[in-house]
Amino acid sequence: MSVKECDHHTGRKRILFQRIFWGIIVFLFLVLLTILLIWAILRPTKPTFILSDITVSAFNATQPNLLTTNFQITLMSRNPNDHIGIYYDRLDTYITYRSQQITYRTSIPPSYQGHKEVDVWSPGVYGTDVPVAPFNFQTLSQDQSNGNFYAIVKVDGRVRWKVGTFISGHYHLYVQCPAYISVRNDGTGVDMGANGAYIGANVVKYQIDRRCSVSL
Known part of the structure; x- marks a missing residue:
């Protein structure tokens, strides 16, 4: 075989590989463009x-720099989309006071x-002898003496979107729900307050009905 024939075959293979390569690139581009157009629509x-x-059912800040609490919260989540489903792959809820976490994390089961x-989810959120920073404990004790406690219920999780048969990658979900709660100022339990109702011994249910901020 002559040198010219070898060069000829090599050139044909190079052209064939280039066509296959660019064909794959164009196909992937069209697929991504279709997904983006559907997403935008x-x-x-x-x-x-x-x-x-x-x-x-428990709120005790009488021990120095230690807090014991027991809450049960009710969260309602609504999917406002007409054609998109949501996978909640992981949801953890907890309560903070002045940017400090004062309860353990409670996991909500995954759902679609x-x-x-x-x-509607009703997880129990609690903490036993949770350490509180001294500067926060001082204001927390003062709030308890005043009978009002301001907290933020937080939800931290990962979600995916479902459009037809297409399922997106994971997105970080971050939810914040502010709440004012009345607490008994002697440290022995909880007080009913203006928006509470006793449902058991030292157990008070507070109606909040407040929309939360949601970030993705």
Whole structure:
């Protein structure tokens, strides 16, 4: 075989590889463009969260720099999208005071939320002898003496979007729900306050019904 024939075959292979390569690139581009167009047309909207109520059965800040609490919260989540479902792959809820976490994290079971669906979760959130920074404990004790406690219920998780058979990658979900709670100023339990109702011995349920901020 002559040198010219070898060069001829090598050139044909190079052209064939280039065509295959660019064919794959164009195909992937069209697939991504289709997904982006569908995404832009459907315009996914982040879910809405409402903190419905908080039940308090323990709130004790009498020990120096230690806090014991026991809450049960009710959260409502709504998917506002007409054609997009939401996978809640991980949801952890906890309570903070002045940017410090004062309860353990409680996991909410994974779930799928269909179009326009509403889910209701009622996890228990608590902490036993949780260390509190001295500067926070001082204001916390003062709040308890005053009978009012301001907290933020937080939800930290990961979600995915479902459009038809397409499922997106994970997105970080961050929810904040502010809440004012009345607490008994002698440290022995909780007080009913203006928006509470006794449902048991030293157990008070507070109606909050406040919309939460949601970030994705």
